[in-house]
Amino acid sequence: MRATWPWLAVLLIVLLAAQPLWGLPPQGDDLLLHIYRIPLLNSQWANGVFFSRWQPDLIYGYGSPLFTFYPPLSAYLLTLLYWLVGQQAAVAINLLLALSLLLGAVGMFGLGRALAGELGGLLATAVFTLSPHVAAQIYSRGSISNSLALGLVPLVAWGILRVAQRPSARRTAAAALGLALLMLSHTASSLLLLGPLLIWGGVATACLRVRLSPVGDVGAVYGKESGQRRWLLLFGLGLALSAFAWLPALSEIQFTKYAAEAAKVDYADHFTSLWDWPGQAINGLRGAYLPKTVGLMTLLLGGVGTAVSGLSLWRWWRVQGKPFPSRDALFLTAGLLGWGVLFLTTPASDGVWRLVAPLRGLQFPWRLLDVPAFFLPLAGMSLFNYTGSRSYKRYWVRGGMGVVILFAYVNLIPYLYPPRQQDLPTRPTLMDVTAVQQNYQIMGLTAWGEYSDAHVTAWPPAPPFPNADAGATLASKLLTAVPEESLTLLETNPWQAVWQTNFAQPQTLIWAVHTFPGWQARLDGAPLSVTSDENGRLQLTLPAGRQTLELRFGRTPVRWLADVLSLAGLLIGLFLAAKKPAETKVTEIPLSLRYPAAPLIILLVGLLATKLIWLDRFNSPLVVQPENGRIPGIPSPSSGNFNDEIRLVGAVTEPPNQLTLYWQAIQPPAQAYRVALTLLDAQGVPQQTIINPTPGYSVTNHWAAGQLIRDVYSLPLPDAAPAGYLVQLSVLQPDNDFPLSLMDDSGNMTTVVGRLKQPPLETAVPDEATPIGTHFGEAIVLSHAAVPETVSLREPLEFSLFWQSEAAVADDYTVFVHLLTPEGEFVTGQDGQPLGGLYPTSFWEAGEIVVDGRSWFVDVPPGEYQLQVGLYLLATGERLSVSGPNSALGDRVLVQNVTVAP
Numbered sequence: 001m002r003a004t005w006p007w008l009a010v011l012l013i014v015l016l017a018a019q020p021l022w023g024l025p026p027q028g029d030d031l032l033l034h035i036y037r038i039p040l041l042n043s044q045w046a047n048g049v050f051f052s053r054w055q056p057d058l059i060y061g062y063g064s065p066l067f068t069f070y071p072p073l074s075a076y077l078l079t080l081l082y083w084l085v086g087q088q089a090a091v092a093i094n095l096l097l098a099l100s101l102l103l104g105a106v107g108m109f110g111l112g113r114a115l116a117g118e119l120g121g122l123l124a125t126a127v128f129t130l131s132p133h134v135a136a137q138i139y140s141r142g143s144i145s146n147s148l149a150l151g152l153v154p155l156v157a158w159g160i161l162r163v164a165q166r167p168s169a170r171r172t173a174a175a176a177l178g179l180a181l182l183m184l185s186h187t188a189s190s191l192l193l194l195g196p197l198l199i200w201g202g203v204a205t206a207c208l209r210v211r212l213s214p215v216g217d218v219g220a221v222y223g224k225e226s227g228q229r230r231w232l233l234l235f236g237l238g239l240a241l242s243a244f245a246w247l248p249a250l251s252e253i254q255f256t257k258y259a260a261e262a263a264k265v266d267y268a269d270h271f272t273s274l275w276d277w278p279g280q281a282i283n284g285l286r287g288a289y290l291p292k293t294v295g296l297m298t299l300l301l302g303g304v305g306t307a308v309s310g311l312s313l314w315r316w317w318r319v320q321g322k323p324f325p326s327r328d329a330l331f332l333t334a335g336l337l338g339w340g341v342l343f344l345t346t347p348a349s350d351g352v353w354r355l356v357a358p359l360r361g362l363q364f365p366w367r368l369l370d371v372p373a374f375f376l377p378l379a380g381m382s383l384f385n386y387t388g389s390r391s392y393k394r395y396w397v398r399g400g401m402g403v404v405i406l407f408a409y410v411n412l413i414p415y416l417y418p419p420r421q422q423d424l425p426t427r428p429t430l431m432d433v434t435a436v437q438q439n440y441q442i443m444g445l446t447a448w449g450e451y452s453d454a455h456v457t458a459w460p461p462a463p464p465f466p467n468a469d470a471g472a473t474l475a476s477k478l479l480t481a482v483p484e485e486s487l488t489l490l491e492t493n494p495w496q497a498v499w500q501t502n503f504a505q506p507q508t509l510i511w512a513v514h515t516f517p518g519w520q521a522r523l524d525g526a527p528l529s530v531t532s533d534e535n536g537r538l539q540l541t542l543p544a545g546r547q548t549l550e551l552r553f554g555r556t557p558v559r560w561l562a563d564v565l566s567l568a569g570l571l572i573g574l575f576l577a578a579k580k581p582a583e584t585k586v587t588e589i590p591l592s593l594r595y596p597a598a599p600l601i602i603l604l605v606g607l608l609a610t611k612l613i614w615l616d617r618f619n620s621p622l623v624v625q626p627e628n629g630r631i632p633g634i635p636s637p638s639s640g641n642f643n644d645e646i647r648l649v650g651a652v653t654e655p656p657n658q659l660t661l662y663w664q665a666i667q668p669p670a671q672a673y674r675v676a677l678t679l680l681d682a683q684g685v686p687q688q689t690i691i692n693p694t695p696g697y698s699v700t701n702h703w704a705a706g707q708l709i710r711d712v713y714s715l716p717l718p719d720a721a722p723a724g725y726l727v728q729l730s731v732l733q734p735d736n737d738f739p740l741s742l743m744d745d746s747g748n749m750t751t752v753v754g755r756l757k758q759p760p761l762e763t764a765v766p767d768e769a770t771p772i773g774t775h776f777g778e779a780i781v782l783s784h785a786a787v788p789e790t791v792s793l794r795e796p797l798e799f800s801l802f803w804q805s806e807a808a809v810a811d812d813y814t815v816f817v818h819l820l821t822p823e824g825e826f827v828t829g830q831d832g833q834p835l836g837g838l839y840p841t842s843f844w845e846a847g848e849i850v851v852d853g854r855s856w857f858v859d860v861p862p863g864e865y866q867l868q869v870g871l872y873l874l875a876t877g878e879r880l881s882v883s884g885p886n887s888a889l890g891d892r893v894l895v896q897n898v899t900v901a902p
Contacts, residue, residue: 005597006109006118012604013122013129014098014105016409017416019611020139021094024420027286028142031421033445035089036433037075038082040066040445043430043471047493053248054518054553055444056494057430059437059452060460061468061477062514062537064444069249069256069451073184074145087427097138100151105129107154112381114161115327120381122600123301123401127377128154130408131295132278133369135415140290142421146370149189152182153374156197160234164204167230172237173576179238180569184245188362189370191246196337196371198235203333205231207326237576240569247562255517257456261448262363267353270364272345274299281414281623282631283616285662287696287710290415292366294342294373297408301383302376306335309382328382335379338372345369402603409607413615413622422704430470434463439702453516456536464512473497474551477512479537496552503544511538511551518559522550626708629664637753639745642731645669646700649708653754659727661711661753663695665703672699673740674732678750679715682724683837690715691732721758722835722850724843729753757843760850765802773885774893776871779807780841780880782893783849787867790899791858797898801852801869803834805844812840813871813880819858819898820866827865830856841871862902868892 025031040055051072058064067075074096081092108128112121128134137146159175179197183190205228239246253259276291293299309331316322343349345365353359362368425432436442443449443459463469468477475492486507488500513519515532521540522528524547531539542549555563615623624632629649640648646669650662659677675695679687693699696709703709717725730739730750739749769784776782784802791797801815818829833840834852844850870892872879879891886893 005601006113006122009122009597009600009604010105010109010125011102012601012608013126014101016604016608016611017129017135017412018098018101019608020416020418021098023094024422025090025093025097025424026139026142026418027421028138028140028418030144030447031093031142032436032440033442033447034074034078034142034144035093035424036428036436036445037066038079038089038092039428039430039433041075041079043494047471049495052495052553053559054495054516056474056513057433057469057471058444059449059514060434060463061470061472062460062464062512063516064446064449064514065252065256065451065516065518066444066446067245068252068516068518069187069258070446071145071184071187071190071245071249073181074148074186077148078144089426089428090421090424093144096144097147100144100147101129101134101138103148103151104134104154107151107156107158108377111154111158111161111378114158114165115330115378116381116384118597119401120384122597123384123404124377124381126405127295127297127301127380127408128374130405130412131298131373131377132290132412132415133292133294133373135412136290136292139415139418143186145186146189149182149185149193150370150373152178152185153193153197153370156182157200157374157378160197160201160231161204163230163234164201164208168581169576169579170581172230172234173573175234176237176241176569176573176576179235180241183238183242187246187249188367192341192362192368192370193374196341196375199337200330200333200375201231201235204330207324207329237569237572240565241573243562243565243569244559245562247565248556248559251558252517252556255453256451257448257454258450259361260454261450262361264448265363267360267363267365268347268350270366271347271350272366272369274342274346277411278414280621280633281417282634282708282710283417283623283625284419285417285626285708285710286419286698287712288414288417289710292345292369294369294376295408295411297404297411298373298376298380301380301404302335302338302372305331305376305380305382306339309335309379312382331379331382334375335382338375338379341368341371342376345372401600405600405603406607410622413611416611417623419707422707434469438462453514453532453536455532456514458535460512460535468512474511474513475499478509479512480507480509482507482509490548496550498551499549500546501542501549502546503542505544506541507544508539508541513538515539516553517556518553520552520554523547626664631662631708634662637751639742639748639751641666641743642673643740644743645740646673646703646731648729648751648753651753653727653756655756656758657715657717657756659713659715659754659756661695661713661729663703663709663711665700665705665707665709667705669700669703672701672734674734674737675711676730676732676739677713677715677753678728678730679717679756680726680728681838682726682833682840682843684726687718687725688716693734715756717756717758719758720838722760722839722843722848724755724757724839726752727754727756755843757839759845760839760848763802763849763851765849769800769802770896772893772895774882774887775884776813776882777880779805779809779846780813780844780871781806781884782869782895785869785895787896787898789896790901792901793858793860793862796855796857798853798855799867801834801854801895803844803850803852805841805846805848805850807846809841809844811873812842814874815852816870816872816892817854817856818868818870818892819860820868822864822866822897824866827860828858830854858900860900862900864897864899867895867898869895 044052053065053068055066056063078092078096081095085091105125108125109121112124134150137143156178159178163171163175273291274293278290309328312325312328316325345368444451473492475489475497486503490498510533514536515538519530521530533539619625619632631650634650637648637651644666647664647666649664652660675692678689681687696711728750732739742748765784769786772782772785774782781804783804787799814831814833816831819827870879881891882893
């Protein structure tokens with residue numbers, strides 16, 4: 001029973017991360033790409049084909065080489081689960097995502113326990129499994145393949161360690177299988193993780209050839225058996241087993257649209273924000289701000305662990321004769337790999353990205369977070385490399401571990417409230433595949449159709465004929481009309497067709513099939529050149545006469561090589577797995593470094609109960625629950641119901657120019673409406689208009705009823721400062737740009753949603769300005785005034801008032817400037833808001849100094865006058881009272897005497 005408690009803790013950690021998978025699947029960006037691969041494989045298997053690099057039903061039946069480039073493991077596992085759970089696609093998706101979390105947690109605990117005992121294993125498991133980056137792949141991206149890769153990498157590293165500790169044929173075969181599965185999970189992730197795993201495995205193999213540093217009560221030596229050969233065999237075998245997938249993908253990507261599509265992405269827009277905290281979660285909000293980071297606890301634990309292991313190695317180097325700290329070498333290697341790759345995800349690495357072209361091919365720097373998300377928790381285990389087994393019973397150790405897990409979970413919580421995918425079919429069909437490609441423009445079930453041949457210059461608008469995208473045979477996709485006696489069909493399936501030809505003259509045939517390397521034609525057994533027309537469709541030119549024509553999608557030389565390598569790898573793997581293990585000395589890390597799991601289990605159960613009972617049901621500092629079209633803590637506009645289809649439920653502005661809108665679909669919008677934002681100056685004059693066809697990075701007719709969407713804008717403001725602006729919103733119809741009506745503001749089609757401003761520049765008060773220091777009300781001070789002592793009637797009176805705001809001002813005040821006789825009789829005046837109304841007082845904030853320059857032709861008899869200044873509300877005429885210096889007049893201040901000369 002005692003041995004099962006740590007595994008129960010591991011299971012509870014997984015439940016904390018996977019609990020949101022109970023219910024509808026998360027609405028991830030890639031989710032649709034995965035679920036609609038199920039009917040592709042169902043159709044393929046129904047034709048008796050287990051694996052095909054060409055998917056004939058994609059792109060409306062024109063086909064796509066999807067599995068030539070996309071690793072197939074996630075699609076095959078998803079389809080298998082789909083059948084195991086009774087053909088329920090949503091359930092299969094959630095199960096596979098949860099399985100990925102479970103695989104990662106089991107692998108991390110096994111690896112951690114082998115290196116640092118149960119305490120290190122449990123802590124590394126918690127920090128890795130509760131990482132925001134791991135959660136983001138599930139709940140934000142919906143990337144089953146990336147989640148699977150993250151779940152497999154700890155198992156691969158554990159397998160590598162087991163081979164390094166005790167080399168055997170079976171362990172080598174098992175570790176190679178794990179590596180092969182990793183390579184078959186996700187292209188970018190597997191390639192990014194392969195190099196670091198290779199380095200770490202090499203260090204593990206080299207270090208474990210010497211005596212382990214003592215931990216607890218055991219140290220061991222495995223002698224000088226050659227682990228290097230096993231290490232090379234492990235990686236070579238793993239790569240060989242998976243060569244059928246990665247080798248054609250890397251060598252044939254040059255023939256696709258990938259380079260052109262990848263060039264449209266600016267990597268500089270996708271650097272990470274490692275230390276950002278996600279803030280309060282809004283349950284079900286699409287587009288919530290979730291920083292791309294491995295998590296604060298991962299960073300802190302990885303940083304301290306790297307430093308500790310480095311210090312240990314430095315001490316060993318300084319003091320001769322001490323046993324080599326093997327495990328610290330592994331921890332330091334993990335830390336250096338993690339931090340080195342993490343640097344490439346930050347804006348500081350921009351120069352490296354500019355110089356290294358293959359990096360730019362990744363498109364998104366945050367992809368590299370897969371590496372530190374795994375290796376930094378591994379480095380953190382060095383913290384448990386020195387404490388004996390008794391120390392693990394101390395309260396500070398238990399408490400410290402609890403605090404780390406608690407903060408890791410709190411950091412994760414905002415990622416656990418994703419929007420839900422509400423419109424998934426239970427049993428997706430090939431017709432659904434076409435519909436989703438049409439509606440979302442995800443051609444070939446990839447983001448941009450990037451795996452299609454580069455000769456495909458435009459996407460077809462629809463299937464070339466009914467059911468061309470539903471298992472149609474290759475022969476049925478022939479577009480060229482020919483006499484029936486000229487072309488006799490002998491056999492066909494979706495990938496192959498054989499005809500008997502009998503043309504009187506040379507004939508060019510075109511198929512509704514996109515070309516790609518692998519399409520091969522033979523005429524009476526002899527190769528025939530396959531070309532493409534101007535739209536990238538398959539084209540053959542046949543000579544006159546009677547011949548047998550065979551057209552099929554097959555292997556290229558690279559694919560033959562890849563398949564032979566994989567077959568050879570399979571045979572070698574089976575041979576190794578069948579070998580009887582040889583007797584070797586044990587070099588296992590002792591398991592006596594146990595941690596009493598009961599306190600941890602109590603903590604984990606408490607966290608899970610807190611989420612289910614409190615966070616999921618009530619508003620809290622961590623999560624808010626929208627209700628009746630209102631989001632607690634987000635200001636609601638006075639109007640925002642557009643045509644009873646979409647509702648603006650909130651608007652927030654942040655200086656200097658950011659506007660965040662919160663939308664909700666009242667019902668599924670009928671069209672792809674566009675959002676128009678018009679920037680008005682403070683006097684209501686339009687300055688510029690921005691039109692966004694994809695609010696919240698989506699199109700409105702894809703919004704489900706009740707869906708909440710966060711929509712962020714950075715509005716370009718004119719350079720003039722200071723100046724205040726109003727942001728006016730309208731929703732435009734796509735066909736004619738006519739705005740939708742506001743149902744809750746009859747007769748209007750626009751609403752003001754925010755105020756932005758260019759704040760005053762820092763200004764030094766000139767020495768010649770007269771100090772005033774008079775307070776107007778509670779927030780405004782007239783600090784100085786620069787007024788000439790004499791002005792000619794032939795020239796304007798030009799002067800400046802230096803206003804200082806001590807707090808935010810709620811109202812717009814008008815400045816009055818009066819000229820009075822020495823006896824106090826009013827002669828003339830000038831009224832107006834500061835800066836001609838371009839920067840009203842309601843835009844002022846604490847600490848601002850506003851220089852209100854004025855010019856005034858005074859039409860008065862020559863003589864001496866008092867210049868008095870005050871503030872009042874235009875609507876009521878009520879003046880602000882004054883206090884402090886020069887406040888004797890009560891509601892105005894005498895600034896200076898001015899002489900008006902002829």
